[in-house]
Amino acid sequence: MTNEFYIYLSILTPLIAFFTTPLLSSNPNLRDSLGPIGGIITFYSSLNIASLYLDGEVLSFTFFQISETLSISFKITGLGVIFGLVASGLWILASIYTIGYMRGNKEKNQTRFFTFYSIAIFAAICIAYSGNLLTLFIFYEVLTFSTYPLVAHKQNEEAKKAGRLYMGILVGTSIVFLLPAIIIVWVLTGSLDFSANGILKGNISNEYVPFLLALFAFGIGKAALMPFHKWLPAAMVAPTPVSALLHAVAVVKAGVFSMLIVITYVFGINFLTETNGAVWLIWISSITLLLSSCIAITKDDLKARLAYSTISQLSYIVLGGAIATNIAVQGAAIHIVMHAVGKITLFFAAGAIYVATHLSKISDLNGMGKSMPLTFVAFFIGSLSIIGVPPMGGSWSKFYLMLGSVEKDYLLVIYILAISTLLNVYYLLEIPAKAFFQQKRTNIQVTKHPLTVYPTFFAAILTIILFIYIEPLKDITNLIFGNS
Amino acid sequence: MIDQIFGVWNYWIVFILMMIGLYIVISKKSLLKKIVGLAIFQTSVFLLYITFGKIAGGTAPILTKNIDEIYSNPLPHVLILTAIVVGVATTALGLALTVRINKAYGTINEDEISASDLVEYHKKYLEDNK
Amino acid sequence: MDNLILKVCTKVLFTPIILFGLYVQFHGDFGPGGGFQAGVIVAAAFILYAMVFSVEDCKVIMPPKLNFFLLALGAFIYGFVGIIGLILGDPYLSYDVLGSTKEAGQHIGILLVEFGVGLTVCNVMISLFYSFANFNFGKRNND
Amino acid sequence: MIGEIIINAFLVTLMLTIAIFIINTRKVISTILLTGTYSLVAALMFVSLDAVDVAFTEASVGAGISTILFLAALSYLPREEKEEKFNVKHIYAICTCTIIAGLLIWASYDLPLVGQLENPVHQNLAQDFIEGSRNHIGIPNVVTSILASYRGYDTFGETVVIYTAGIAVLVLLYDGVSKTSKIYKGKNK
Amino acid sequence: MSFIIKNLPILIVITPLMFSLIVAVLTNNRIAWSLSTFASFLTMIFTILLSFEVSDRSNISYYLGNWPPPLGIEYVIDTISIIPIMIVSVIGLIATLFAHNFITLEIDKKLVSKTYSLWLLTIAGLIGLITTADAFNLFVFLEISSLSAVALVALGSKVDRKALVAGYNYLILGAVGATFYVIGVGLLYGVTGTLNMGDLAQKIPTLGLNKSVIVAFTFMMLGIMVKAAVFPLHIWLPNAYAYAPSPVSVLLAATATKVSIYILVRISYTIFGSSYEIYSFESLRYILLYLAILAMFAGTIMAIFEKDVKKLLAHSSVAQIGYIVLGISLATSPGIASSFIHLINHALIKAGLFMSIVAMGYYTLKRIDVKTIAGLGRQLPITFFSFVICALSLAGLPLTVGFISKLYLIKAAYMSEGIWLPFLILVSSALSLIYIWKLIEGLWYNEKSLKIEKIKELPEIYLPLLVITFLNIYFGIDAGLIIDNSFIASDALMSGIK
């Protein structure tokens, strides 16, 4: 059994799920079980890939060659391993949760939903293991297109409008900025392959670096840098599992992952440091970070608040990349995992609440903690993780980011991080606080679905586990800059 | 000297003739007049070719018994024969189109045609936005 | 035109003009002229006839269907002469192989080819006149 | 020799005069008659430049068939052009034409003089054609032998062009062209 | 069999030509169509055989009438000309297959066989243009193709009277262009005494610096630029493509201007390439470059504001021609190669776009408008799928042919002009997204405006439509064939420049 087998396995499993789901539409149980099974297989192969990567194996293969310098190829990188683990691991949870949500909510068109869910995961995993910018771009687009039917799942006017905004911003930015950026890289270097120290060094004059980086930063609309963040709150009309997928697992993570990949493997952090090409990005991401936190406070809709929280958290990751030191990038990479787990907890909780009560306003949640204790405890743990309070996983990443900025003497960044944490505390902890300590206003029918509650709680526990077992993750992030 | 002048005189007049034809094509509004202009333009080009083929003191390139005869160059003649046919084909097609345009629009004046189109466009626009 | 003199004289002139056209057609080798000019002259005779009498009268002599068939046939003859050369092993439009000697072959080739040209040109001109003269003849809707 | 030149110059100038008259005639019939005359004079010019075949064709086509076609088309067209005021567009046109004419006249300084035996046109090919026509093809009219044999493919193309024009006009002036379309109307009820 | 191999260069021209003569006299429309399809199929087979021959020998010279070149007319097929021939014959076949269902819609039943005759003549004319190595013979075929194309365009008058005016303008401008070309050839003939392109290329350098040659070059280029619809001379194109009958739009949009552009290349590099040093056409190159840039933006912006879909696509063609000409004007081997790549790819893209849009317009009344086709995409999923693929290809999304061509164009532009030119190209292609999105949105999201009950797809057009869509993707993935051949061709062209 060759080592590439695991790559094939992890890529093909969701693809097979994609093709078989429509065939099994008559048998909902079998159809729904495809998700968890696929997730387990993918996660298993991702773990194998990770261990192989830690052993120093270089895994790469070319799927096909378009022309001499262009190809569709896959390659395992440190960042890719992390993202692959996140995507596949959370797929297990998400798919179990989705079953509960969809059945509990009695949604229509479930087959279509599951079909596109699988293809989205497929695209995410392909992004994780892509070996060059072209492959990355293609699956980036596949991800965009495949999530569109999910966003517009409800097919009413509002959903369609949101879907249009979603597609408009994501496809627009990717073609208008990202694709040209990729082409420019190709023209400059004649290659699109990722390399541990970047490929641009020596091929571009220093003054152009910020511009090229800007094309990438704004082109990767999924990273939700302001001013291209509007799609994220708009996409909140989607069913909650989709929001979870969008905000925690696949889409936004694909965005920031691409960002990090570009910064580390295309530009190279040393090159960025030399040219100071990423300084502006620090400020942009800081502004995004603060502004979106402020907006989040004003939102009464639970999912909208979480969405702005996501925007803010994504900026942490971009910020980590922009600081461009080893530690900061490692922190960013770890934050991908931590935020994913934390945010998925929060969304699961929100979805569970919605399934149980059909409530989506924060102000309506007063006193609900007593009806749904497990859910709100999970929500509380998730919030703490996002805020960065030990012993939750989120504290690690914030710690690394701060280390990174200290290393570079960006003291202002530390202040910003601190302010943002305070804001986080305010807008996230307000919800469990209200749920537990306020008086319940009306009698609300609560019909919990077990498959929505337990994954939520499990995800919350996962945040704590990740705080303790951080070592393997650290090992992988240490290898981001080369396998030596 | 006179050789010099007449050596290029033909060319010059032919060039000016061409430009008169071209001028008519460009500036006249009447579609029929444009075709006339095109005919003049093309005929003048034919003259240019034939002028190239001429040898002073030569005769038409139809062989006689006299071996020493100087014949003008027959190749341009052949080319122009072809070109004349192409010219009449263009004229015929242009006329057919003009006739059809006149039937469809009731005019062959360029400005009036575009005005008519504009009116039609606005009518359609109004209908669409009812 | 309802003019006695013109009608009678056209009848008289019709055949000599056509014969003159045919003369030009077959004497293109020796003097000015050839298929193209001949075609035009023959067509001119038909056009004269159509103008003086009526297009319908002219269609008795040259029915439109025949006219159209000959129109295509002329060009076809030309192309086909070329194809014969091709089949006999020479490049396209090579007449050398058509006759016993090269010169005879060229003669036959040129004669046939010119005939094809004449046929096409003559019929195209007649067809053009038919089209132009009788456009809008029947009842039509507005464009 | 001088006679030739005089005839040439006379005819060319005559053509110029006619062309200038054509620009501003507004009666279509005069335009057509003048164009016919223009073609006739051009044909005379061809005769004087030794191109008898071309003259033959120009006379029968340019002056004959073209004029008849114009007249036939005129049956359906307005007989008089609309009056045009001299406007900016004319100035543009004049400028364009002047520039192009200037370009051509500039080019004419490097063109070989008319009628010189040593011109490249006469040095290349011409003699081969004449000898070839005499010896290989055996036809006195060199033009015919080039037309039908040496450049027979051009002539084939020419035949196809005229065929195309014939068929195109036939199709365009087909009597039933504007019968109402059943498909379009039917589909939208 | 050997005589077929020996005569392939002429067979690809006379097959459609002779069949067009036969087709014209038929009365049965179905037979006429079958025969036309057969003819174009045969042409494609011959072209494929010819391409094998060319790859063996790299240069095939064919003497028509068995007369050696300066005396007679010569046909030359080489690695360069095989590319446009391939485009014309393949697109010709696909378009002919496609035409069957649509031609009776817009054209009187009794005229169908004659229309097919004109159709085949267009194809034959275009191929003849490419193959010939004789400057004057080129003119003859130019006229065959343009006259038949004009007639075909004007046939659209049954649906919209503007087709007549479009055809008229096409005719007049085309004739002026052709006459300009003839003047150029005449001047060259006057100073060299020959018409054969190879011969001309040899003789022009011996003349030294000659005013007539410069003017001749200018005139020939101007003439062909009209036909190729290079920017300021493109005014005939949008209307001609927009108001032509639907299948004709497909054929013309995909082939006609491509061939003219090929001739542009041929003239500037084969005839005048050998005297490049003497005249140093550097400034002329820049004129072409700026025109191309203007074309890119003008075409795109016009397309953005256009409502009529066929016209929109025609405007986009103007912009795409700008890209192609830009590649040529770089005057480097990668530049020309990128032009050739885009030449092929744009033919595939535009054929696909026109086919799918026309197939949707089948149900609309008269003009295909952004409004009238609203919502049709949902009812015609396969057609819509093809449309989306081709549209994305036009925008240059990876995995489609459009991406490949844009990539190489930008690279070539960067290599010879620096970063500003790629930047402009990127901006204009970003702008092109606007109109593409407008169409996709109209087709998919907008509510259906037509009150037609029975809308279902036409299975008859699946074959051509899916073939072209497949080609759009296939050559986007396995681009080696196109890229390699384009580079071979451009190297062959550049080797002529001394």
Next chain:
Amino acid sequence: MLDLLIQIISIISFVGGVFFILTGSLGLIRLPDVFSRIHAAGMIDTAGVSFIILGMILQSGFSLITAKLMFIGIFIFFTSPITSHITANLARKKGVDPVGKTKGKTL
């Protein structure tokens, strides 16, 4: 001797032809209305043409050209009255008033 005679006769006929042609052209200019001018045109077509063709026939000697020249002459003789007649006829029909008096009962 005979040659000289033929030369002289042909020159005379040329002179005659030129005389009639010029007179005819003059007549075309200065005669008052279209009907009168037709007579002048008729003079060119008959006397002018025939004299000049006669001169040319004499110049060419007896050959095919003679025949062809005669055909030209005959053709012009044949067509000239027709064109004159239809021009006059049409002018009358369309109401062009002749100058001078009108005798008898005209149609």
Next chain:
Amino acid sequence: MFLAVLIALAVSFLLILVRLIIGKTTYDRILAANSIGTIIVLGISVHGFYMGRPEFVDISIVYALINFIGTVAVLKLFDKGTLGDK
């Protein structure tokens, strides 16, 4: 001698051209055009003799023919307003 004839023909050509241009009625113009045709027919023949290649008289015949048909066409157009059958 032939040159003299040619010049005389040219002069009369110009004279008739004056009539063609000043016209007055259209019938004058047609008449003048017809006469110009005749002059040109003669001119071509004489020119052939002048150049020493008199065998191209065929062109003159075609001229005469075209002249005739052209005149008939113009007159028919004036008479009936069309060249076809109404």
Next chain:
Amino acid sequence: MINSKSIALFLFLFGFWLLMSGHYTVLITSLGVVSCLLCVYLTIKGNFLDNETIPIYFFPRLIQYTIWLIKEIFISNITTAKVILSKSEEPELFSVKASQKTNEGKVTYANSITLTPGTVTTQIKDNVFEVHALTKEFGDDVRGSEMDRMVTWLEKGK
């Protein structure tokens, strides 16, 4: 089909061909025969092979008439030239009766009138001709009806 008229037409045309041709090879001459046959066929097909097209009965007296006519033309040409040069024109319009019975006869008469400069037939209605004359003398000539008699005589050649 084959009657005296078609044969006469054929012979006439073939004579015309022979005079024009000048190349008396078998090929060209046989082509000439074919051409002449084609022309005759066309007249038959167009259904106008009649006395008007081929007035064979004119032939016996044609030469004599032609000579007379040429003489008339010559005389009237000189007169016309005089009139033009002396500016003594006094045009008049009048009508005369023609005594011919057949169309071809009338046409011959009308053409003869027109061919002699100074007189032009302007209209024909049945057997009344409207004639325009340059001067009174010309008018008197026509009214004197010598020409009418000559044409009638020619017509009687039957």
